Amino acid sequence: MQLNSLTLDKPFILAPLAGYTDLAFRLLCREYGAALCYSEMISSHGLVYRQQNTFDLLQTVAEERPVNMQLFGADPEIMGEAAAILCETVAVDCIDINMGCPVKKVIKRGAGCALMRDPQLAEQIIRKVVANAKVPVTVKFRSGWNHHTITAVAFARMAEEAGASLVTVHARTWTDGFSGEVDWGVIRAVKQAVGIPVIGNGDIESHHEGEKMMRETGCDGVMIGRAALGNPQIFKPGAMMPSRQSRLTALKRHLELIARFFPVERVLAKTKNHAGKYLKGLHGGSTMRARLYDCKDFAELQQVVEGFLGQELS
Ligand SMILES: Cc1cc2nc3c(=O)[nH]c(=O)nc-3n(C[C@H](O)[C@H](O)[C@H](O)COP(=O)(O)O)c2cc1C
Secondary structure (H helix, E strand, O other): OEEOOEEOOOOEEEOOOOOOOOHHHHHHHHHOOOOEEEEEEEEHHHHHOOOHHHHHHHOOOHHHOOEEEEEEOOOHHHHHHHHHHHHHHOOOOEEEEEEOOOOHHHHOOOOHHHHHHOHHHHHHHHHHHHHHOOOOEEEEEEEEOOOOOOOHHHHHHHHHHOOOOEEEEEEEEOOOOOOOOOOHHHHHHHHHHOOOOEEEEOOOOOHHHHHHHHHHHOOOEEEEOHHHOOOHHHHOOOOOOOOHHHHHHHHHHHHHHHHHHOOHHHHHHHHHHHHHHHHOOOOOHHHHHHHHHOOOOHHHHHHHHHHHHHHHHO
């Protein structure tokens, strides 16, 4: 798949997940075969007004490249400026614009999926970001605002015309939130309408299902979000349900990456949340999860995981 000068050799992509897709998790997913990983959404205001907690989200390393950092906002000038700051501050390979987030806090400010109700403003934002970014710009949006306004095709054409190099369609409406059926027909229609690569998204739970989405809709790639949590193996070609041992091995590696990049005690609660996902569905998983949540510090957490893995191997 080609985005201007950037070539993606594989079609599976890690979705932006606020609170989850930080550097450690992105790198882990790259190690397991993701072609490209998206950062969590980054506030354009936070970058322009130089807020430290926003700059903290820009952490990246050469090994994880290519990386796509996602901006959100509703002001074309601020979004354009944020894109320029992003390119000056870090080695980023593409910039994504969030036009699909349904969360109230984001919608209230006219950003995220609210932009699907104002395609003219959305177009101004895309044009400004494209003009200021030194890298390809991608746009992520939904099927439409509600089931009476399925506007993804017109929106995708507008994005292409405004200079976007790739679009991702989460084939649900704003009113659906994160449940309700994903409409593959919308992905197919978008693919037929534009010349740029189209990524399909929504409820893909296995590599096999992702391949089916590509076959049946013609989309160029598949974006996986929730199913990658606790299961980065999903990016491995031909991956089946990971074994208990392979899940624990992935968790161990995830903890190593967290220790390498973050002040471990400051991210303990978040780490436990990630760790819990690896145990979901395992026999005895709830007892194991309770044991993890009891850990007082990161070192104990690592020991407990080593212990689980030792039991597995013995
Ligand atoms: C916890 C959580 C955080 C998310 N954060 C973002 C975000 O920052 N930016 C964005 O565009 N979408 C975000 N999404 C939407 C996902 O990227 C994705 O479109 C959606 O979850 C559907 O894909 P999935 O079924 O594979 O998870 C988020 C979803 C979840 C569940």
